[in-house]
Amino acid sequence: MYDIPLFEGRKLSFERTLVMGILNITNDSFYAASRVSGKSGALERARAMAEGGADIIDIGAESTRPGSHGVSAQIERDALVPAIRSIRRELPDMPISVDTRKASVASVAIEAGADIINDVSGLELPEEADGMASIIAETGAAYVLTHTKGTPEVMQHDPRYGDLIEEIREFLHEKITFLEKTGVGRKSIIIDPGLGFGKKAADNLAILANVDKFFDFDLPVLIGASRKGFIGPASVANAPKDPAERLEGTIAISSLCAFAGVGIIRVHDVAANRRAVDMITEIERHRL
DSSP: OOOEEOSTTOEEOOSSOEEEEEEEOSSOOSSGGGBOOHHHHHHHHHHHHHHHTOSEEEEESSOOSTTOOOOOHHHHHHHHHHHHHHHHHHOTTSOEEEEOSOHHHHHHHHHHTOOEEEETTTTOOHHHHHHHHHHHHHHOOEEEEEOOSSOTTTTTSSOOOSSHHHHHHHHHHHHHHHHHHHTOOGGGEEEEOOTTSSOOHHHHHHHHHTGGGGGGGOSOBEEOOTTOTTHHHHHSTTOOSOGGGOHHHHHHHHHHHHHHTOSEEEESOHHHHHHHHHHHHHHHHTOO
16 A cells, blocks of 8 residues: 655655544544543543554544534534644644534634545535535545534434445445546545444444455555444443443454554554454464
8 A cells, every 4th residue: 555645744645554643623523532631631631542552643623523513614614623733743743634524614723734635525515525626636635535424413314225335335436436527636635434424333343244346446545443333332231321441342353454454443442452453463463
């Protein structure tokens, strides 16, 4: 797999599975322990993630959990820009991703020091898609293209598929074609099949069981499973509806992804998942 060049000499190199740490500057993300407040809280968490072995830090100021209603672009900008600037000063070599669905927010985040736009809208917001594509093309930022089925407000209202994997693949192909026609370089795109974004539990598990079906795009694949709801029933007897009970299941998925050759895993618990991925990498190194 090729490297993805970022800004100021930074890059994503896929010699092993990369660990993206989730940094939420919001008061309503589904996992309370992931939330931080303000620039100082964001910087402290970023330092901890870097020490724990993060390859990328993904900063978001709008929850996209099922049922969430979003926030204004101004609220996002006010939270993100100071945090990104302070982290960039403190960690000049760390790739920073901005988790946003809004083109205007992505633009100021890139100016503040972000390298990657992690957009879970899947370019499905008509008022944002053209602007987002233009920003990617003009700046050369890397872009995470996520499959989704509906907005966070409604995406979990009984989503249905005829052929799950093929429908996701068709969606990704269509959006990649759109981006390329807009002038986005194909090698700046990362694809995410969108666990939890318009998917039932069985759909999420089927994506993980067939993750190799997304490799023939010849683009890095990102998996964001960390502590999501489908993990509880699959890994904990009489599973409580508590994300705090889903660490071991998350680590199992991270290990599966590393073994399969997934490019990036997006996680809350950087150090624990880093160790699991490094163990898989070391085992793979001894393959005869």
